[in-house]
Amino acid sequence: MNDNTAASGGALPAQAGSAGLPPEAPRTGRGGAPGVPASPVATFMRSGAARSLGLVVALVVLFVVGIITAGDRFASVDNMLTILRLASVIGVVSIGMTFVITGGGIDLSVGAIVALASVWATTLATQTIANDYHWTLMVTTALLVGTGCGLVNGVLVAYGRVVPFIATLAMLAAARGLAEILAGRRTQIVDVDGFTDFFGASVLGVPVLVIIFALVAAVGWVVFNRTTFGRRTFAVGGNPEAARLAGIKVKRHTMMLYALVGLCCGIAAIMLMARTTTGSSTHGLLYELDAIAAVVIGGTLLSGGRGTIVGTVFGVLIFTMLSNVFTLNNLSISAQSVAKGLIIVVAVLLQQRLAARSTST
Template sequence: MTERTETAAPAAAAPPADRPTPVSPAPAGAPAHKGAGAPGNGNGRWSGDAGESFRRNLGLVGVLVVLIIIGIITRPDLYGDMNWVGDNIMSILTLASVVGVVTVGMTFVIIGGGIDLSVGAIVALAGVWSTTVATQSYGAGGMIFTAIVVAVCVGLVNGFLISYGRLVPFIATLAMLVAARGLAAEISDKQTQVSNNATINGIASNDILGIPVLVYILAGVVAAGWVLLNRTTFGRRTVAVGGNPEAARLAGINVRRHSMLLYALSGLCCGIAAIMLTAQANSAQAAMANLYELDAIAAAIIGGTLLSGGRGTIVGSLLGVIIFATITNLFAINGLSTEAQNMVKGGIIVAAVLVQQFRFKSLTQLLARNKLSSTN
């Protein structure tokens, strides 16, 4: 917008070099942002930004259907038992629950133009700190409070180093990955710490109306993340900061503070995940949540979140997590190796990035040309 204003104006009317060109406000009724579910140019469900999210999520559902069909073909004996199918669905959702919570926070960070390689280490540190003898003496409330506070504080440190220390997100979070793992090992003396709290352990073993509590926690975090991204000023600012930080700054957004809050939000999700993972294992150790950062990033990419920032959806990220959990389940019931599973996951990640590049560049340009031709 600034470049068009300067080009159209005569040279004599150009603003002084030390004064920024004002940014014109959006027209009344125009969407506040695009990319996180906002409608695009009124072209309906199947075109524009909102249409892109819908088509992408529909495609992910199609991938899930294909995986289910593969399971039916390879193990018809299991899929012929409806009771087993119901239990298997709950197993997949339970498997996806912890990584899914971490992925929600990661999605916000990536949409905001960052990356967080320390999420697995933060989960481990929060889990170890919350299962020390001193912390467990305060009961379930003390353990949950400790895990969340520790994780949020580490996230704030990440955000401060990146926003105010001007460190590259990759370097800052990589350093935190090493430091947090080391601190967790120091606190636990490299030993597995057993959780003796029945309330915490019951989070993984109890269910409500046949649905595990872990799945309810995942659903609650996803719902909260969706509302935060699509229905609040915080979400609109996240998309703006990730799409064009300089334009966001000129629009009055405190980009540094907002970026720091995004990493704190990622830490909050890690704290919740730490309690969930501790409940599943009835223990915590410095090596827990290994490579969760890669799983979360991969799921977000599969869900359509752009690594360059400015675009992504919580629903898409959730579908990405479920797809990976379904693949893991499919390989397990067929007795296939973990190595083959990892190769398939790697291929899916590469394919998803290639599809993103085609959709958001080639296809967008093609639609723009077709629209221009039709108007002429």
């Protein structure tokens, strides 16, 4: 379903080659045919990495540009960790977004949910209780708020039959508004030592935030590609009616997808609280657009039915590395935005070409 399993491998070898694909790849056809040992190339082609090839190239190009223009400052371990740390928050949100988009939906409220969860988890009341009992109470609060908002979205979309765009647009407005009310538009400083100590720490030199991102991505990948839940997500996004006839509880699954992206927002809120040591109603501004951009250039189909976690991770890294390279070269934010727009267009055009080749007959 999600694999570019070209039935007849119609692409001309020359074309495939020019797109950076091994020419023999499309000919493997349904490479997973039982009994036929899949060649390494075929295995590679069916993995998410192949679809992400354009992204790997883009990332390598950015990397080379970074090394050429900024040298040691760019290639240092410190800088790489900075890039990963900055990518981790939006990365976790984007993983959740990959699920919901693959499942045929969209969530515009992710940034607002991050803001609300961060504010709710850092109110004076929460922090006082957390100081008295344990800092994990703040974590629990953020996760509950995130998941709760996601559930509301899910119920509205699945059972209320509200178009995802509208349901989550409503949540976008409401959640940020509620965050502003709770916070009184103030920035709430995190003053719970256990919390900042835990999330601000590093394990073997790797910041905890980056480890969380890696864990979420890994778990996301497994759930996406190796579980019934993941397969149902593809089915529901690809053809909900067929999925329903196949016995999948489409409504319940859709609801769970939104709850899942809400949970990711809760995790992201915790990470953002650690990164900035604050909870604020201005957190997560425009995350919905950044996440959707990362997911789409990653190769996930906006109309659902096909998606890739690996691609999303690459998408996030590309955008984060882009800002880093620009800042290292002292270039303006405006120039960054232009480059970002160009990358989105080029990446999507490339993906379309690749997709067209691998499915054309």
